Amino acid sequence: MSDSSWLSDIPQLDRHQLLDIRKTLDGAYRSFSREYGDSIEAFFDPLLTFLIWFEKLLLSSPWWLVIAVLAVFAYIASRSWKLTLGVVVAFFLIGFFGMWDNTMRTMSIILVSTLLAVLIGIPIGIAMARSDRVQSAVTPILDIMQTMPAFVYLIPVVMLLGIGKIPGVIAVIIYAVPPVIRLTNLGIRLVDKEVLEAATAYGASPMQRLFGVQLPLAMPNIMAGINQTIMMALAMVVIASMIGVKGLGQPVLKSITNQYFTLGLMNGLAIVALAIIFDRISQSYAKRTLQNLGGH
Amino acid sequence: MSSSEKKSPLIRIKNLYKIFGKDEKKVLEQVKAGKSKDAILAETGHTVGLSNINLDVYPGEIFVIMGLSGSGKSTLIRHFNRLIEPTAGEIEVAGSDVMQLSSKDLQDFRRNKMSMVFQRFGLMPHRSVLDNIGYGLQVQGVKKAEWQKSATEWLKTVGLDGYAKQYPGQLSGGQQQRVGLARALCTDAEILLMDEAFSALDPLIRSEMQDQLIELQEKLHKTIIFITHDLDEALRLGDRIAILRDGILVQQGEPVDILLNPVDDYVEAFVKDVNRARALTVETVMQPQVCRISTETIGEAVLQMRKSKQDYGYVVNKDGYQGVITQDTLDNVEKSDYSNTLDASLLEDVPAVQSDALIETVIPELLDNAVPLPVLNEDGEVEGHLCRSTLAEVLSDQPSVEEEKVTHV
Numbered sequence: 001m002s003d004s005s006w007l008s009d010i011p012q013l014d015r016h017q018l019l020d021i022r023k024t025l026d027g028a029y030r031s032f033s034r035e036y037g038d039s040i041e042a043f044f045d046p047l048l049t050f051l052i053w054f055e056k057l058l059l060s061s062p063w064w065l066v067i068a069v070l071a072v073f074a075y076i077a078s079r080s081w082k083l084t085l086g087v088v089v090a091f092f093l094i095g096f097f098g099m100w101d102n103t104m105r106t107m108s109i110i111l112v113s114t115l116l117a118v119l120i121g122i123p124i125g126i127a128m129a130r131s132d133r134v135q136s137a138v139t140p141i142l143d144i145m146q147t148m149p150a151f152v153y154l155i156p157v158v159m160l161l162g163i164g165k166i167p168g169v170i171a172v173i174i175y176a177v178p179p180v181i182r183l184t185n186l187g188i189r190l191v192d193k194e195v196l197e198a199a200t201a202y203g204a205s206p207m208q209r210l211f212g213v214q215l216p217l218a219m220p221n222i223m224a225g226i227n228q229t230i231m232m233a234l235a236m237v238v239i240a241s242m243i244g245v246k247g248l249g250q251p252v253l254k255s256i257t258n259q260y261f262t263l264g265l266m267n268g269l270a271i272v273a274l275a276i277i278f279d280r281i282s283q284s285y286a287k288r289t290l291q292n293l294g295g296h
Numbered sequence: 297m298s299s300s301e302k303k304s305p306l307i308r309i310k311n312l313y314k315i316f317g318k319d320e321k322k323v324l325e326q327v328k329a330g331k332s333k334d335a336i337l338a339e340t341g342h343t344v345g346l347s348n349i350n351l352d353v354y355p356g357e358i359f360v361i362m363g364l365s366g367s368g369k370s371t372l373i374r375h376f377n378r379l380i381e382p383t384a385g386e387i388e389v390a391g392s393d394v395m396q397l398s399s400k401d402l403q404d405f406r407r408n409k410m411s412m413v414f415q416r417f418g419l420m421p422h423r424s425v426l427d428n429i430g431y432g433l434q435v436q437g438v439k440k441a442e443w444q445k446s447a448t449e450w451l452k453t454v455g456l457d458g459y460a461k462q463y464p465g466q467l468s469g470g471q472q473q474r475v476g477l478a479r480a481l482c483t484d485a486e487i488l489l490m491d492e493a494f495s496a497l498d499p500l501i502r503s504e505m506q507d508q509l510i511e512l513q514e515k516l517h518k519t520i521i522f523i524t525h526d527l528d529e530a531l532r533l534g535d536r537i538a539i540l541r542d543g544i545l546v547q548q549g550e551p552v553d554i555l556l557n558p559v560d561d562y563v564e565a566f567v568k569d570v571n572r573a574r575a576l577t578v579e580t581v582m583q584p585q586v587c588r589i590s591t592e593t594i595g596e597a598v599l600q601m602r603k604s605k606q607d608y609g610y611v612v613n614k615d616g617y618q619g620v621i622t623q624d625t626l627d628n629v630e631k632s633d634y635s636n637t638l639d640a641s642l643l644e645d646v647p648a649v650q651s652d653a654l655i656e657t658v659i660p661e662l663l664d665n666a667v668p669l670p671v672l673n674e675d676g677e678v679e680g681h682l683c684r685s686t687l688a689e690v691l692s693d694q695p696s697v698e699e700e701k702v703t704h705v
Contacts, residue, residue: 198418201377202432202483203407212435216422 033160044166051112051165058104066104067091074277078284086280090273099248099270106237106247107274109165113172113233118226121177125184125222126210135185142178150175150239158243168245176232183225187218223286230278237271248274305352306519307376307487312349312385314371314543317342320383333542345371346543349385355486358513358520360534362527362566368543369523370415373491376521377410378402389487407436411480415492417472419464425475426451426460432483443482450478454508470501477509481516488520495524506532527566531555531575539563552580572690573656578649581690582671582680588612589621594642595634598626608667611643616676619643620667648672651679655687662687 074087128135157167199213241249248267255264323342333344346368353359363369374380387394430447454474494502531551538548547559558564587604590612607623648670649658668683
């Protein structure tokens with residue numbers, strides 16, 4: 001090799017050096033997963049039990065009861081008859097076209113993932129809002145979580161936990177949790193300084209400030225974050241189906257491999273329907289919290 | 297002068313410094329060494345917020361801290377309850393050292409000792425008016441029935457009956473600040489911090505709120521620290537006024553001192569635009585030397601008049617001030633009548649003014665009468681006189697003739 005080769009070609013590791021690096025890392029991770037895989041799986045057992053219980057609950061309840069409960073939720077959140085009627089019609093059509101069971105499975109995993117994302121995300125968001133240091137440490141991690149292709153972080157999860165519901169939920173959460181963290185942080189930081197100062201001046205403790213002032217005033221932003229989280233969770237449904245999560249994603253996956261256009265379209269539309277319903281419900285709830293703040 | 301000076305101060309601030317920046321302790325030495333604010337900003341990038349502040353606030357007084365924006369007044373008021381930590385200095389409230397309080401004690405201190413009213417109200421938009429007013433008590437863990445009762449009372453006191461269930465966003469600025477005031481009074485704290493409390497309101501509402509505060513203060517006798525950039529407001533409310541400039545306390549004293557003896561150009565510039573007729577009382581500008589005539593007969597009155605250099609005298613008997621007698625009148629009296637009693641027919645009916653009246657209110661009477669008006673004190677005794685030239689001097693902002701002479705000699 002001539003000396004000037006680095007000008008035309010980027011300096012590069014040898015193939016066997018690269019191979020070594022990969023082998024070492026893969027080996028290390030493999031032995032880690034062999035060592036701790038079982039205990040980590042055991043750690044997630046309660047979650048799995050809950051997931052299965054929730055899915056069974058949705059599947060075994062009579063269809064009209066599920067629709068009624070959803071309609072009540074929609075009405076409570078939005079106070080809109082139109083939206084409530086839309087929910088009833090959409091779910092009836094989903095059932096009518098034979099996608100009821102898959103929709104229930106998808107809904108159960110979406111709701112559980114969103115619930116967990118909120119439980120994880122809001123405390124992290126609060127921690128970020130309290131300290132600039134935490135914020136500057138967490139922000140790049142959130143960026144990575146949102147931009148890293150989902151398939152890449154599916155690999156270690158699957159290596160560790162195999163395929164099934166739990167890795168699916170973890171993958172969905174990793175993808176969907178950043179918005180709720182970001183918007184909780186932003187919402188708290190945007191709380192009017194003078195209002196917070198007033199709370200402090202009247203002797204409010206840090207907890208009284210957080211629950212009495214910061215979180216309520218950040219609520220519109222937090223709700224917007226939850227809305228985004230739900231949307232992103234739905235977007236992960238098809239990818240999650242690749243690691244064995246049952247639901248609307250699997251027929252779509254089947255349609256891709258077998259070129260069943262209509263099957264794919266129908267299930268795709270069902271996902272869209274779910275997305276629109278969840279989006280409208282959570283958005284109108286967010287809007288209502290905002291109205292309370294404005295006092296109109 | 298005021299009785300407050302005999303009491304011991306309720307709040308005492310000593311050698312207080314506040315420097316904004318990363319390395320405040322190090323910069324503090326330079327500030328103490330006397331380096332100017334601008335030099336320190338240029339050399340170290342640190343901003344000197346407050347520099348060597350010393351002040352005492354006595355119980356029951358309204359202490360006004362005044363200055364232009366950026367003079368550090370809002371920073372200073374936040375030191376009273378340690379919303380801002382000082383770089384150095386002592387803050388003592390009711391004998392206890394606020395700087396030594398643990399965070400738990402500080403919390404209790406804020407709950408019980410002080411309450412605060414904010415420039416932009418600082419109301420919680422997600423709480424109803426009643427919930428806002430009762431906030432201080434809620435934070436203390438007072439039972440709902442109890443705080444609602446006292447919040448409802450304060451709501452009535454500030455004149456917002458019927459607004460209990462509204463939200464702050466539904467109220468006008470003036471109404472919101474009434475809520476802010478009610479919230480501050482609801483905790484029954486001894487000390488009230490008011491940070492430009494009325495500055496965001498339009499002039500009419502502002503003067504209404506000032507009236508309300510004065511009225512409330514007459515009943516409640518709180519110790520009030522009031523921040524403002526408006527000298528008229530300061531003079532109207534303040535028992536004592538401190539003037540802050542670039543973080544330094546340039547002058548403190550009673551309103552009259554500030555108005556009549558400004559220590560430097562800065563204070564003078566402040567004072568220039570003030571309507572003195574509305575800010576000063578007769579007492580502060582009257583001349584004390586008078587010719588009192590307190591005799592039974594005309595003859596003695598002539599003698600008394602001769603002794604004084606003036607050509608008029610205020611006739612006083614045991615019922616108080618009777619009227620004015622002039623030299624001309626006395627000259628026209630026949631010598632044979634000197635043994636007669638000095639009766640009302642010889643007197644001119646000149647109205648008297650009260651020493652605590654605002655100058656503004658006595659201007660018409662002063663202009664209607666050629667002779668200077670007698671000034672009566674609270675007991676109805678003649679204390680001094682007020683003449684047109686004094687009025688002209690005070691209102692025209694020109695240094696008086698005597699002063700002029702002194703300064704030019």
